[in-house]
Amino acid sequence: MGSIYLIRHGQASFGADDYDVLSPTGYRQAEVLGAHLAQLGLTFDRCLSGNLFRQRHTAETALAQMDAAGLTTPPLETDTAFNEFxxxxxxxxxxxxxxxxxxxxxxxxxxxxxxxxxxxxxxxxxxxxxxxxxxxxxxxQSWLAFVEQVKAGLDRILESASHNDRIAVFTSGGTITALLHLITRIPATQAFELNWQIVNTSLNHLKFRGREVSLASFNSLAHLQLMKAPELITYR
Incomplete structure (x- = not known):
């Protein structure tokens, strides 16, 4: 089976003039994520993000940590289907x-x-x-239109994926929520109850075989917990 890792961006600049910028905490979260992935020896066949700066900066920072550890990383691709609403x-x-x-x-x-x-x-x-x-x-843009946007991005990934590919998607909480709604068929209101719990730079693991996709794990934040620094665990 193949794997898709949905990774929420690091903490953005909530309350600032430009939200779409990683805060110092967000940048550190992305570094910790990349170092953790390198320690696990996890490599990716493709890496994608939306085109929002906070998504791309999180991806670039994490991938740089993996590169520094000697792991080969693919070039970062962008697909606006994975932008936040x-x-x-x-x-x-x-x-x-x-x-x-x-x-x-x-x-x-x-x-x-x-x-x-x-x-x-x-x-x-x-x-x-x-x-x-x-x-x-x-x-x-309606919720239904947003879900269709996200579904189109997932469909494009599945159409070109090999059966055992490992694919990273650096995205946002709302996008992850829409994918959870699509994959698990959980009602949208309940999916957003989960949304409020999605931690910055958390890992969400999907498994796929052909066009069949299932949720393997949700909101893993072990890389942050291992730092024993509660200030790194943020939700916005």
């Missing part, structure tokens, strides 16, 4: 209708880094509306 667009489209029930929502969103718990509560409510589809707008 546009969370800012979802918030902009769906938040206004919630303001009567959540009068402080705009203030919380503008100061998200200082209101993390309240941001997460509101964001979960917004995502719930997005998943339901009743509030879709023509300009906003």
């Amino acid at each position: 546009d969370a800012e667009a979802v918030i902009r489209a769906l938040l206004p209708a919630m303001l009567s029930d959540e009068p402080h929502a705009l203030e919380i969103m503008r100061n998200a880094a200082h209101n993390r718990a309240e941001f997460q509560r509101l964001f979960a409510l917004i995502v719930g509306r997005w998943l339901g589809g009743e509030h879709d707008t023509p300009a906003l």
Whole structure:
């Protein structure tokens, strides 16, 4: 059987002007991941990422650690199917209708880094509306369209894969969630309950035979736990 390793990017710059940049912690997480993979002697036949900077930087940093340890790594390919959904667009489209029930929502969103718990509560409510589809707008990518985007990327991998290939995909939490939804048939709302638990740079292992794909492991963070540095275990 072949293997696909879905790897969430390192911690991004939550609350900064540009979220799509690894924080110092995110960069360190990617280094630790690469060193761990090298120690395991795990090699890849293909490596892909979305084209978001945080995804590519995580991949490049981890692969550099593997190269430094003497492992041969393939060139990094990009496929926009593995980009994260546009969370800012979802918030902009769906938040206004919630303001009567959540009068402080705009203030919380503008100061998200200082209101993390309240941001997460509101964001979960917004995502719930997005998943339901009743509030879709023509300009906003729907959850179903996002799932189709991710499925197309997975299909392209499977179409060109050999039966025992090992493939790394550096991506994001929402993309991993969509794949879990597709592969395990877990309802979208339950899949997003798992989403909130996906740790930065965690490993999620899929096994495939032809077009059949199954989940082998979810959200492995042993590489971070072995560092005995709790600050490296982050969720956003």
